[in-house]
Amino acid sequence: MYVIDLRQLELKHLVALDAVAAEGTFARAADRLGYTQSAVSQQIAALERLLGVPVFDRPGGPRPVVLTPLGAELLERSRELLARVDAMSLELDLFRTGSAGKLSIGTFQSASAMLLPKIVARMRQQFPSIEMHVIESDDEEVLIKALSTGEVEVSFLVGEAPSAAESVHLFDDPFVLVARPDQFPEGPVRPEQFADEPMIGQHPNACQLAGEAGLRAAGITPNYVYRTNDNSTVTAMVRAGMGVAVMPFLCVEPEDPRVALHNIEPPIPERSIVLAWRQNRTRSPAAARFVELATEISRDLSGQRRAIA
Template identity: 40%
Template sequence: MAAVVDEGSFGRAASRLGYTQSTVSQQIAALEKAVGGAVFARPGGPKPVRLTPLGSVVLAKGRELLAAATDLADAVERFKAGDGRIDIGTLQSVTSVILPVVLRRLREQYSGCDIRLSEEEPEQPQTDDLDLLFYDRRVDGDIEHLRLLDDPYLLVARRGDFPEGPVRVTQLDGLPMVAWPATCDQPRVEEALIRRGVRPHIVFRTASNEALLAMVRAGMGPAVLPWLALYGAGAWADDRLRVHHLQPAPSPREIYLCWQEGRSHSPLAARAIEITVELAADLKKRMP
């Protein structure tokens, strides 16, 4: 109908659309039957067809429908190409080590993608508003889990505070230490030390890995941190620090990638998962 109005005749509309004139006439007839009246006045001969009052109403709304259909088609194409939005929940060491590479590769492949991040570590994380969630333990509920890696705990101290090589956990008994807040996986680590006869004497807590290492360098005490956190903070490149294995070592924390059970991933989210799995496999090779 819009083509007939724009071109002024059924024949020219058919030519533009790649239809036969009879096909256009049949479609207009079907439209008129659906709306219950004529949408065109047909003067015949060389005179252009004209809209009836009913036709003017139908065309105005019809152009809105055409625009909406075009928008829908564009949105579907963007979705198929991955040019959409992805919401990712993350945690500090993943933010500094894994996500920069994931985001860079996604943007290289899908330049128009809208990536939104939130870095929180609540005790009961929710995935309803997230496409993907990185977390350091399994999440309760209808959640699918992809175990990325086991992240071993190590001791970071000032250079010279301990002899080179592994450190017995019993050497930490009563020693001033700095640590993460008692949330997420931290209580489990401290409980593991207690079971080994070590009474952690925590003199400072912060969620910031950089702040913890600054306190270690300042002599506040060593810290027990997972490899990923130390790797992201560049602990091995700092001559003022030494990283030691613990004997016996606490069980590693488990890093998972999670999403709502049954959720269909967009191409963008699916690609983010693929990249993350590749990076996790590479990080495992670098771990002690």
């Protein structure tokens, strides 16, 4: 008993079947496809050998060919398959150009607030069909693990990227003093100028501990009266007059007129902000464009940083 094995089936066989069925003759099908008539005949003959039965009845002369029952069944399924192939071709072309696809991004709180919205807005303008998914954590190890496992394709990180990743340095993020307007003279402030002020800070994390270490190195023992993990709450407490805060520049909205930002002299060591992706892996077009935009926008943000008091 003959068993049909479609593993040798090629799309060109189905394209020829569709064209002949639509046009009624091999000659008109050849014109439609831009092939020779013999090439179309060869494709149909190869298909019939594969199936073991004819797909067309050929009455001869000028009369059109007619699908056999099996040919009609195959044509219906073939058109469904060809439509899916056409759709897949379009989707892959959009993905290849970066116009569509998915992009997973790792980020931390301050990057989410100050960098990510600007980058995503530009991405949406250029590639509205891209679906973006964000994983946010202030725990660096969580982001590194998400990057190493492929859960995210790119990730913002503080400091050096792990050895299994490639990265681009975006900018160095300085610690600044956040105070109420007119609380201190314009320009840089020295740690001893705010040594007696109550302070607002975060619960211990890498960033907070780095800031505290910098203050202690300057001979200051900070008096924290309130701690929170939310950057916006820190600045809200400063606005309310509860104290001052020492935070990385990226953690603060620089255009907020209700607070003043001051450089600290001598400065607390800056933190390095990088964007990383897995080493020896081809980045998707969307990820490549994301890296380009992140670099451009970070350059603008660095200009804002240089303009603070």
